[in-house]
Amino acid sequence: MQVVAALVGLVAFATVLGMLWRASQGRARIASGRIEGVALGNRATLLQLSTEVCAPCRATARVLHDVADAEVSHVEVDIADRPDLVSRFNVLQTPTTLILDRDGVVRSRIGGAVRREIVLRELERVA
């Protein structure tokens, strides 16, 4: 009986953990800073921080590539090449997407896999 209770408790714990994680994914929050050394778009830049080992980065790259146009550029950076960005923005998950305005100033960041409508809303807000 205690064994069953322990197993049920473990499954419940993992389920709550998963729901909390999922709720945190794709949320946008205000960020600040200035980025150098990245080709900027005329209106805004979607700077995606990825790693070599990152399954959700592919889906995010697809969404951001799709959102990008003549005015908004999508730049994907492997954080191994830009460790400065990792420490400066305290990147704890990949993908992390920074939304830069025309001057390269970071206005917003999205942790985890992005949702198209949130990216569009944030672009509308910052640029």
Next chain:
Amino acid sequence: MTDTQSIDPRGPRVSAGITAVVVLVVIALALAGLFWPAVILFALQGVVFAVGAFAGVQRHPYGLVFRKLIRPRLKPPLELEDPKPPTFAQGVGLFVTVVGLGLSLIVPLALPIAAAAAFVAAFLNSVFDYCLGCQIYLLLVRIKAIRPA
């Protein structure tokens, strides 16, 4: 990432589901006082992790279940995936299993604890599409344990 190597992303999630059930049985055996059966089953799961980690996730034993029984009944996936993250995750699973088995010879409670850690990772991977391997890889890059070329 080359297309010839890309995999159906649903494969690793099915494998993770099977893994979750197996380690749940390991925990049940350990908590029921059946220490050695639990050790043997966890060690077998460790062998499966090792095959996934070293032979590549494309040759994962549980992946066979997906390819032979499940995939033929599904529509093609929306997109294919790089096998690197799930392969790396198998290595993480192997590490947890080896450490858990080693410690359990000194402290038996280490066995269900390691199996519980493996369960949470496999369950989150399977049900929520959470990629623990990706997180650990990021952590290793951050502490510079990994220096990609």
